[in-house]
Amino acid sequence: MPKKIVVTGIGATSPLGGNARDSWNALLAGESGARPIEADWVAALELPITFAAQAKVPAVEQLARIEAKRLDPGSQFALIAAREAWEDAGLGEDFVPERFGVDWATGIGGVWTLLDAWDTLRERGPRRVLPMTVPMLMPNAPAAAIEMALGARGGARTVVSACASSTESIANAYDHLQQDLADVIIAGGSEAAIHPLPLASFAAMQALSKRNDDPATASRPYDLTRDGFVLGEGGAAVVLETEEHALARGAKIYAEVVGGAVTSDAYHITAPDPEGSAAARAMIRAIEHYGYSRTDITHVNAHATSTPVGDIAEYNALKRVFGDHLANIAVSATKASTGHLLGAAGGIEAIFTVLALHEKVLPPTINLSEQDPDIDLDVVREPRKIEGDVIALSNSFGFGGHNAVVAFKSY
Missing domain, CATH: 3.40.47.10 (Thiolase/Chalcone synthase)
Structure with a gap:
């Protein structure tokens, strides 16, 4: 085990x-x-x-x-x-x-x-x-x-x-x-x-x-x-x-890490694979690392950089992983507030994911005035209360086709 x-x-x-x-x-x-x-x-x-x-x-x-x-x-x-x-x-x-x-x-x-x-x-x-x-x-x-x-x-x-x-x-x-x-x-x-x-x-x-x-x-x-x-x-x-x-040692515990995965696109030095197949594999491996099911996921802190091609590629990857269950997943895109911290982005987004689970509130995505109809996601626009145990993903994708995903669970 x-x-x-x-x-x-x-x-x-x-x-x-x-x-x-x-x-x-x-x-x-x-x-x-x-x-x-x-x-x-x-x-x-x-x-x-x-x-x-x-x-x-x-x-x-x-x-x-x-x-x-x-x-x-x-x-x-x-x-x-x-x-x-x-x-x-x-x-x-x-x-x-x-x-x-x-x-x-x-x-x-x-x-x-x-x-x-x-x-x-x-x-x-x-x-x-x-x-x-x-x-x-x-x-x-x-x-x-x-x-x-x-x-x-x-x-x-x-x-x-x-x-x-x-x-x-x-x-x-x-x-x-x-x-x-x-x-x-x-x-x-x-x-x-x-x-x-x-x-x-x-x-x-x-x-x-x-x-x-x-x-x-x-x-x-x-x-x-x-x-x-x-x-x-x-x-x-x-x-x-x-x-x-x-x-x-009697430590306070914020959340549990239940999986992590890394894959690569082998596609292009800057553009993500538009089909999102390798990004999808990273999500699946992170979810299944500890034996959880895709339907156990109810929150994603998305990579969501605000680029025309990047956002749609991640959506395609999410759709590939979750299918119809994607409608039940609340998505936060916190780079809308922080900007893109490049190599530090996944770290701050992991903290936001951990605090979301610990404090039972999902963070908002600002600046979303007219959602792209080709990206059919339940985007969190105001702080949203959650209940019970939640398993969430934090996604990061980088130039060179690098994909990394960590899964967190309420503790």
């Missing part, structure tokens, strides 16, 4: 709030984290997109100055989220370092550090490049920062699978706990890519919303007028434990 794996701590810093609870409350209130970028480089470089979903509380305001200086912004977000989750879990000294691991994720890595260092090299010469440049820009830097700060000696792994990254990290943590590689794992992801180069690149591929005049309504999953995603940033962490370990 598989072990029971539970969530005992959550932490986040996002476009909606500087911690998990503030982010959740703003989500339920229907707020948007998207706003104009006030940096002078927007006008200087004549960027076609002038807004993003920036962190509500700057990371440098939440860390000691000397600590922030040695970390790329993506690692700063990681450390803030991980420390909150760790404190929330209440572990304190009650863990064995060799049985405590980190499964972290990023989609892009230390882009600010890399490109700032390149500018310094060109403009000021090699002697002015910081010696910490490589340790700061490497994709595993956030995982390293977490394991050193919290004393994890059971392994610190990093997933880089684009926008599926942090959901994959949670699925990996579930597997590693099942394999008895640890008693406690902190999992999640972080991203800080609101930089001129990613913005220009995403704009060039027509992936971003062009609603410069109204950022708050730009991310509109499933709407007929959706025109792209809103670039976001932040970090999100969950503490996962075996139920046995959690109960032995």
Whole structure:
């Protein structure tokens, strides 16, 4: 029999709030984290997109100055989220370092550090490049920062699978706990890519919303007028434990993780498979991992980026999995509020899914004025109360055809 794996701590810093609870409350209130970028480089470089979903509380305001200086912004977000989750879990000294691991994720890595260092090299010469440049820009830097700060000696792994990254990290943590590689794992992801180069690149591929005049309504999953995603940033962490370990120390438990799965499309580097077959397989494997049926699922936190092709591809995958039962599933598309946090997206959405089950309320999807008739879903538009035990999916799909799904159950 598989072990029971539970969530005992959550932490986040996002476009909606500087911690998990503030982010959740703003989500339920229907707020948007998207706003104009006030940096002078927007006008200087004549960027076609002038807004993003920036962190509500700057990371440098939440860390000691000397600590922030040695970390790329993506690692700063990681450390803030991980420390909150760790404190929330209440572990304190009650863990064995060799049985405590980190499964972290990023989609892009230390882009600010890399490109700032390149500018310094060109403009000021090699002697002015910081010696910490490589340790700061490497994709595993956030995982390293977490394991050193919290004393994890059971392994610190990093997933880089684009926008599926942090959901994959949670699925990996579930597997590693099942394999008895640890008693406690902190999992999640972080991203800080609101930089001129990613913005220009995403704009060039027509992936971003062009609603410069109204950022708050730009991310509109499933709407007929959706025109792209809103670039976001932040970090999100969950503490996962075996139920046995959690109960032995009297921990509070938010929810149970009942499955995780990863598949790949083998279709296109940026576009999802329009048939959604591999995405569907990921959902099915996550559901059946613990022996549940597809009809047991009543809630999905969808990937739902607000792109014309992405939203319909995920709908096709959902239809393939659930058939007529899809009418009984309440779908939340929370990127409408947070924007798209890339490698951190699945982490914040996992937290929203866990809190939905724990607090018995499903979060709303804002900015949905006229639902696309080709996407026949029961979309949650206002906070919706739920009762009883619920099993929910959190979906993430990324460039390269990466699909990751985690299933959570009320505890």
